[in-house]
Amino acid sequence: MAEQVEMPRVKLGTQGLEVSKFGYGCMGLTGIYNSPVPEEEGIAIIKEAFHKGITFFDTSDIYGVNHANEYWVGKVLKELPRENIQLATKFGICGIDASQVIVKGSPEYARSCCEASLKRLGVDYIDLYYIHRIDTTVPIEETMGELKKLVGEGKIKYIGLSEASPDTIRRAHAVHPITALQMEYSLWTRDIEEEIIPLCRELGIGIVPYSPVGRGFFAGKAVVESVPPNSSLQHHPRFTGENFDKNKAIYFRIEKLAKKHGCTPAQLALAWVLHQGNDIVPIPGTTKIKNLHENIDSVKVKLTKDDLKEICDAVPVNEVAGLKTMEAFVRVSARFANTPPPK
Template sequence: MVQVKKVKLGSQGLEVSAQGLGCMGMSSHYGPPKPEEDMIQLIHHSINSGVTFLDTSDAYGDNELLLGKALKGGWREKVQLASKFGITRVDGKPAARGRPDYVRAACETSLKRLEVECIDLYYQHRIDTRVPIEITMGELKKLVEEGKIKYIGLSEASPSTIRRAHAVHPITAIQLEWSLWTRDVEEEIVPTCRELGIGIVAYSPLGRGFLSSGPKLVEKFANEDFRKHLPRFQPENMEHNKNMFERVNEIAEKKGCTPGQLALAWVHHQGSDVCPIPGTTKIANLNQNIGALSVKLTPEEMAELESIASADAVKGDRYGEGLTTWKNSDTPPLSSWTS
């Protein structure tokens, strides 16, 4: 088994495993919840293998409850635990929330569900475009001072939102979608993070499974799998997108690794300040993902992969209508806030 080293995430002192484990699919979004006993076994295997940076959210069904059970009996001390708040439903539609009373209530509920006294890294999952980021950050700063959270993160925030938030209290990590088929963050958001000394946590580094399984993935989607509704997975776009997978697969075969390992290695090669958090519900896939850490890419191979993954290589947005408004969001100026 590959040795999973620890890396510094951001400049505030947080150390995490160089690769994390996204836990969403165990409980929600990718079909029905998986058997609890199997998922606890998977989490324990992950920790024993050195993948100790666990990522959850209060928006992932009963995932926090699952992690709470998995981390009993001495396991909590071995992990870096990240959770998120801010996604709710209003009139049946997803909505983002960032008011101070909501931030506090969400954190305290997550602490209970996780059965922990402190969350290591607490993200605003999506930015509330009605609440100045300074207001949300003010409450998060209080939670740090009270010892309920150690470090603060944001997800899907614009460069200006990141700067404004960071001025209130240092941001440790920005979570964003980054993979061979999602590269728009490279233009402004990644440079902003690097300028401010903020770590980068890459979610969906395997393109929601596409970069490891290819087009055949679509045939296996359960009825409840939200990927069925994402533009990139629609037949008219998948016909185009499969070309990228075939070319990645060709390079992987030459390298003697899987296409998923190659795609994950590409994310790892973006820098020591980037930690991908691929999700899985199978021990075999977890072991395969860890194997990506030993795949070394030359500058020529990186350039070849990037030419395959150029801007026009992928058809379809990464989110459907309604959710696209959450991407890289701005908030109103502080002067507009009347509570």
């Protein structure tokens, strides 16, 4: 058993939300990169994360068959002190098939999703409620107006956005302060550094990187063994064909640097993200207690400015082969997330 880690705490945004230095992304428990784990195992992992100092848990109404992920998180919450937990969930993706991600952001939909999530989670309020993807047919002001009402009613405490464009972030923030922006961010996906991170810092918005270990790439299992047969990574542009062969060289460079720092490649990748600023709270997920302990121990990996540069140089972004996600998800990413002007 890894030793008890005193998890540092950080403020997300400027409205008063305080969370553990990193969170736990619950998505993988109900299957996407792997088969769903048995319910008892999933619940045990979430509990162990809490006992190891993680208090920030991230789920969504779209995770798992028939919203299984929220139901599981709800079961765990009954056994833990609710007031010590920062619970994040999301709405806005109402369907996914091979060719498209269906996004909905109408005010009525936002309210009905929030009320359904509260029921499934068995809670009176959600700490951080995210718009999961941006509906480009609805002015962001309309969606935000409804979320602002839900804050007023005490159903949600803080509002977040996920995969939002700079214009959408500014306009949303003008309606009600945004506490956190969730974006893909890792050693091999750094496109938010140019415009989005500076904008969040200007507006006082916290940054929550998802897939901070590169969808598990920097954990190395897919590289040295193989991608699990039922994993969505079987179709991921960076994990397939020639792209994957090219990207393996990047993994081996990070593996070499990790040895130098006396940690695993996954810990080095996480430590790099953690060192990007005190307003950055990654949410790695895992289905194994051993990996959970390893992730938590990445907080202990100390890196200097020179170390960070050496790590960046080992993963030149222009050498990463393949789109950062599947085509259908690229079409609903921040790059295409502007909304029409308010009516």
